[in-house]
Amino acid sequence: MKIVVIGGVAAGTSAAARAKRLNPDAEIIIFERDSDISYSGCGLPYYISNIVEERDDIIIYTPERFEAKKGAKVKAQHSVEDILVDSKEVIVKDLLKNKEKKLKYDKLLIATGASSIIPPLPGVELDNIFSLRNVHDADKIVDFIEVNNPKKAVVIGGGYIGLELTESLLEQNIDVRVVEKAEQILTNFDSDMADIVLEHLKEKGVEVITGDGITEFKGEENVEQVLTESGKELDCDFVVMSIGVKPNVELAQKAGVGLGETGAIKVNSRMETSVSDIYAAGDCVESTHLLTGNPVWIPLGSTANKQGRVAGSTMMGVEGEFKGVLGTAISKVCDLAVARTGLTFAEAEAEGYEVVSSVIKSGNHSGYYPNYNKFTVKLIVEKDSGIILGAQVIGDAKFAGVDKRIDILVTAIHNQMKASELIDLDLAYAPPFSIPKDGVMVAGIVADKQRNK
Amino acid sequence: MKIVVIGGVAAGTSAAARAKRLNPDAEIIIFERDSDISYSGCGLPYYISNIVEERDDIIIYTPERFEAKKGAKVKAQHSVEDILVDSKEVIVKDLLKNKEKKLKYDKLLIATGASSIIPPLPGVELDNIFSLRNVHDADKIVDFIEVNNPKKAVVIGGGYIGLELTESLLEQNIDVRVVEKAEQILTNFDSDMADIVLEHLKEKGVEVITGDGITEFKGEENVEQVLTESGKELDCDFVVMSIGVKPNVELAQKAGVGLGETGAIKVNSRMETSVSDIYAAGDCVESTHLLTGNPVWIPLGSTANKQGRVAGSTMMGVEGEFKGVLGTAISKVCDLAVARTGLTFAEAEAEGYEVVSSVIKSGNHSGYYPNYNKFTVKLIVEKDSGIILGAQVIGDAKFAGVDKRIDILVTAIHNQMKASELIDLDLAYAPPFSIPKDGVMVAGIVADKQRNK
Structure with missing residues (x-):
C-alpha cells in the first residue's frame, strides 16, 4: 500500500x-x-510578539x-x-x-x-507589505521588526488573525492602525459583541477604522502610506495584510x-x-x-x-467519520478572550430561523475570591423549539474562563440542548472556579423567557 | 399567600x-x-486562610x-x-x-x-477542637489562630473540606497532619487519582495518615494530643474535625x-x-x-x-423541576484543582456496570505558550454501550483548566454521549487556551479502545 x-x-x-x-x-x-x-x-502571532522566543518551538x-x-x-x-x-x-x-x-x-x-488573499491593488508590490500564513511569513515580519525597529504599522483586516497580529505588534511597542472594510471588526460575531472588542482595542491605543477599504499603497521602494476609500492617508513603516484566506x-x-x-x-x-x-x-x-x-x-x-x-x-480501510463543524473559534485579543460557536443572531436570521437572544454579564467565580472578573455571554436560541443555535463569550483572557463557557455551550449545542435545560447541568462549583448558578445557565433562563414574549 | x-x-x-x-x-x-x-x-476555608480578608465578603x-x-x-x-x-x-x-x-x-x-458530624469520642469536649460548617465556626478558628498563633494542627477527615482546610492552615504557616479513617483520602475519587493529591500534599509538607481512625483526644483544658487506632499519639495545638455532615x-x-x-x-x-x-x-x-x-x-x-x-x-404554582445530580464536585487543594462527575470506576462497578477506563495526561494549551501545564483525566465508560459514566480531572488550579474539562464532561454525560463521540465536539482551539485535540477527546479515544480488548 x-x-x-x-x-x-x-x-x-x-x-x-x-x-x-x-x-x-x-x-x-x-x-x-x-x-x-x-x-x-x-502560534505564529506569538512568535511575532516574542512570547514564543524560539522559532523551533x-x-x-x-x-x-x-x-x-x-x-x-x-x-x-x-x-x-x-x-x-x-x-x-x-x-x-x-x-x-x-x-x-x-x-x-x-x-x-x-x-x-x-x-492569504492579496488583492491586486496599486503598490501592493512595494516592500514591507507582509502577510501571515506560514513560518517564513512570520520570519520576514520578525526580521523586519528586529532590523528596522519600526514605529507604525497598518493592519488590514479586523478578523482573528488581524487582531491577534495587532496584539503581537503592540507587544513590540509598535503603534497599530486596523483598517476593516466591513462595518465592524470580527464579522463572525454579532456587532454588539464585536463592540466589546472594539472598545478594548481603543483602550489599548489602537485606532480602528471600519467600513473603509484600501485603494492603494504608496511609497518609493518601501510602503509609506496606505490610502483608503474614504480618502484617508495612513502613514506607516509597514503593512500586514490579513483580509482573509x-x-x-x-x-x-x-x-x-x-x-x-x-x-x-x-x-x-x-x-x-x-x-x-x-x-x-x-x-x-x-x-x-x-x-x-x-x-x-x-x-x-x-x-x-x-x-x-x-x-x-x-x-487504510478503517472506519472514520468527520461529521462537521459548529463554527467554533476562540481568539486572544490583547487582554480579552473572544469566542463563538454555532450561529450568530445575524447568521441565524439569514438562515431563516426565528430567533431570540440573551446577553448576560456574569462573574467568573465567587466575588470574594482573588481575580474576580466578569464575562459577557450571548446566547442565540430558536424561538419555537428553544434549542440553542449559537453562543458568543467575551471576557478577560487570563481569568474569566471564556474558553470553559464556550466549550460547555459547544457541547450543549452539539447535543441539541434547549436554553432552558442549561440550568439542569450539574456543573462544577467551588469559589475559585465558578459561581453556583453559572452565567451560561442564567443566559439560558433569560433567553428562554424571551421566547414567550 | x-x-x-x-x-x-x-x-x-x-x-x-x-x-x-x-x-x-x-x-x-x-x-x-x-x-x-x-x-x-x-467560601469559609478562604476566610480562614485570609485570602478573603473581610468576614462580610x-x-x-x-x-x-x-x-x-x-x-x-x-x-x-x-x-x-x-x-x-x-x-x-x-x-x-x-x-x-x-x-x-x-x-x-x-x-x-x-x-x-x-x-457537622462530631463523634462522641473521649475528650471531644476539650477546647480547641473545631469543626467548620457556618460563619461562626470559621470565626472561632480565625480568632483562635489570631490569638494563639498555633504551630500544629490535626485535621480529621481527608475529604474536600478537610483538604481545603489543610490548605487554609498551611497558608497561615501551621503544620498540618491529616488523619483519614478510609484507606485513601478523597474517597469519592478512584484511588489512582486520589494518589495524585496525596503526593501533592506530601510535597507541601503535610503528613497524611490513612486507614487510621481517632480513638481519643487528650489534654487538660485544651486538646494536646490526638490518639489513633493504630496507636499514634499526635501532638497538636488544635484540631479541626471534618469527618462529614x-x-x-x-x-x-x-x-x-x-x-x-x-x-x-x-x-x-x-x-x-x-x-x-x-x-x-x-x-x-x-x-x-x-x-x-x-x-x-x-x-x-x-x-x-x-x-x-x-x-x-x-x-407559587409555577412550573419547575429539579431533575437530579451527577455528583459533580470540584475543589482546590493547594496548587491543584481536583474535580469529578458521574461515577468513579469503583462506584460504577458497585452499581453493577461493566466498565472500562482511560487515564490520560494532556497539555492545557500549546506547549510553546506560557504557563503550559498538564492535567490528568480519567474517564469511566460502560463497556457495552460506550456511554461515558464518569470522569475525574486533576491538574494545576491556576493554569490547567481542570474546571473546563470537567464541565465539558458533565455536559457530555448529561447528554449520554459515548466516549467515541468526544472527538466530534467542535471545541474551541487557540494556542493560549487549548490544543487541537484536547485531552478529553484523547481520553475518549483511549477508553473506547479498551472496550474492544
Whole structure:
C-alpha cells in the first residue's frame, strides 16, 4: 500500500501518522512545498510578539523528527505539480534541484491548505507589505521588526488573525492602525459583541477604522502610506495584510476533483473526494455545518487535525467519520478572550430561523475570591423549539474562563440542548472556579423567557 | 399567600427570592436559627486562610439587605421548634428573647441544611477542637489562630473540606497532619487519582495518615494530643474535625415528613415532600442520581441553590423541576484543582456496570505558550454501550483548566454521549487556551479502545 500525502502541516501530518500507525507496512510519503512541516499556524502571532522566543518551538516536527517518530517519509521543498488520475500517479518537483519525477500512489491525500488573499491593488508590490500564513511569513515580519525597529504599522483586516497580529505588534511597542472594510471588526460575531472588542482595542491605543477599504499603497521602494476609500492617508513603516484566506484547490481542480459551493474541495464524511482513491482534508476542504447541514468553509487547525486523522483511518480501510463543524473559534485579543460557536443572531436570521437572544454579564467565580472578573455571554436560541443555535463569550483572557463557557455551550449545542435545560447541568462549583448558578445557565433562563414574549 | 421558609442559607434564600419575584404580593418569611443568612459555606476555608480578608465578603446578604433587596422578611436567631401539619402552623422561638409563638403558613419550605458530624469520642469536649460548617465556626478558628498563633494542627477527615482546610492552615504557616479513617483520602475519587493529591500534599509538607481512625483526644483544658487506632499519639495545638455532615431532619421527622433511604428528606422533582404544602430543598434533602436513578445525598451549594429556585417556583404554582445530580464536585487543594462527575470506576462497578477506563495526561494549551501545564483525566465508560459514566480531572488550579474539562464532561454525560463521540465536539482551539485535540477527546479515544480488548 502506497500513500501519497500532498501537504505536510496539520491535516497531512495527522493523516500520515494515523495511517502509519494503523498499517506500519504501508509506504507513506508526504510532499511539502515549504521547508517547514507540522508547525502551528495558530502560534505564529506569538512568535511575532516574542512570547514564543524560539522559532523551533512552534515547529512540532522537523521533517527528520517526523520521519523518525512517525515512520512516514517527508519530502520538504517538493511540490506536486500534477495528479494523473487515470494512472494514479503524481508528478513531483524537487524545488531545490528543479527536477520532476513521477510517482505511483494507491491512495492520495490532498492537504494543500489555504493561502492569504492579496488583492491586486496599486503598490501592493512595494516592500514591507507582509502577510501571515506560514513560518517564513512570520520570519520576514520578525526580521523586519528586529532590523528596522519600526514605529507604525497598518493592519488590514479586523478578523482573528488581524487582531491577534495587532496584539503581537503592540507587544513590540509598535503603534497599530486596523483598517476593516466591513462595518465592524470580527464579522463572525454579532456587532454588539464585536463592540466589546472594539472598545478594548481603543483602550489599548489602537485606532480602528471600519467600513473603509484600501485603494492603494504608496511609497518609493518601501510602503509609506496606505490610502483608503474614504480618502484617508495612513502613514506607516509597514503593512500586514490579513483580509482573509482562500483554499488551495488549483491542483485538485486540474485533476478533476470536484469543488463544493464554497469553492473548497467537496468531501464526504470519510474525507473522500469525487475521484476514487483521492482524499482531501484540512484547510482546502469544505465541511458540513452541524446545525444547518449546509456546506461551510471554516479553515481551522483543530478541524484540520481531526479531518487528517479521519482520512488516515479511511485511507487504510478503517472506519472514520468527520461529521462537521459548529463554527467554533476562540481568539486572544490583547487582554480579552473572544469566542463563538454555532450561529450568530445575524447568521441565524439569514438562515431563516426565528430567533431570540440573551446577553448576560456574569462573574467568573465567587466575588470574594482573588481575580474576580466578569464575562459577557450571548446566547442565540430558536424561538419555537428553544434549542440553542449559537453562543458568543467575551471576557478577560487570563481569568474569566471564556474558553470553559464556550466549550460547555459547544457541547450543549452539539447535543441539541434547549436554553432552558442549561440550568439542569450539574456543573462544577467551588469559589475559585465558578459561581453556583453559572452565567451560561442564567443566559439560558433569560433567553428562554424571551421566547414567550 | 403566606410562605414560611425554615433556614436562610443557600436553598432558603434562593426559594424566597424566587417566590417573591413570581408573586410580589406573597408574604414570605425566613426563619434562621443562626445570626447570619445567605453566606457562602464553600467560601469559609478562604476566610480562614485570609485570602478573603473581610468576614462580610462571604456574606452575600445580611438579613436587612436581603429584606430590602428581595422583599422577603428575615428573622434571624429564630428557631422553628415544631411544624403543626394539621393546622398548617409553625412554632417559632425567638432565641434572643426566648419566646415562642405560632404562625400560620400556606406553604412551608424546610431548608434546614446539614450539620457537622462530631463523634462522641473521649475528650471531644476539650477546647480547641473545631469543626467548620457556618460563619461562626470559621470565626472561632480565625480568632483562635489570631490569638494563639498555633504551630500544629490535626485535621480529621481527608475529604474536600478537610483538604481545603489543610490548605487554609498551611497558608497561615501551621503544620498540618491529616488523619483519614478510609484507606485513601478523597474517597469519592478512584484511588489512582486520589494518589495524585496525596503526593501533592506530601510535597507541601503535610503528613497524611490513612486507614487510621481517632480513638481519643487528650489534654487538660485544651486538646494536646490526638490518639489513633493504630496507636499514634499526635501532638497538636488544635484540631479541626471534618469527618462529614448529616442532614438536619429532626424537625421534618417530628412533623411526619418522610425521609428517603439515604436518611435525608425525600422530595419529588418539584421539591414536594410526603406532606402536602410542605416543600424541602438544599442540604437536608436527597436527590436522584441522573445516571443510576438511585437516591443520593450529595449536599452542595450549587445544588441547594438550584433546588431552592425550583421550590420557589413550585410553591407559587409555577412550573419547575429539579431533575437530579451527577455528583459533580470540584475543589482546590493547594496548587491543584481536583474535580469529578458521574461515577468513579469503583462506584460504577458497585452499581453493577461493566466498565472500562482511560487515564490520560494532556497539555492545557500549546506547549510553546506560557504557563503550559498538564492535567490528568480519567474517564469511566460502560463497556457495552460506550456511554461515558464518569470522569475525574486533576491538574494545576491556576493554569490547567481542570474546571473546563470537567464541565465539558458533565455536559457530555448529561447528554449520554459515548466516549467515541468526544472527538466530534467542535471545541474551541487557540494556542493560549487549548490544543487541537484536547485531552478529553484523547481520553475518549483511549477508553473506547479498551472496550474492544
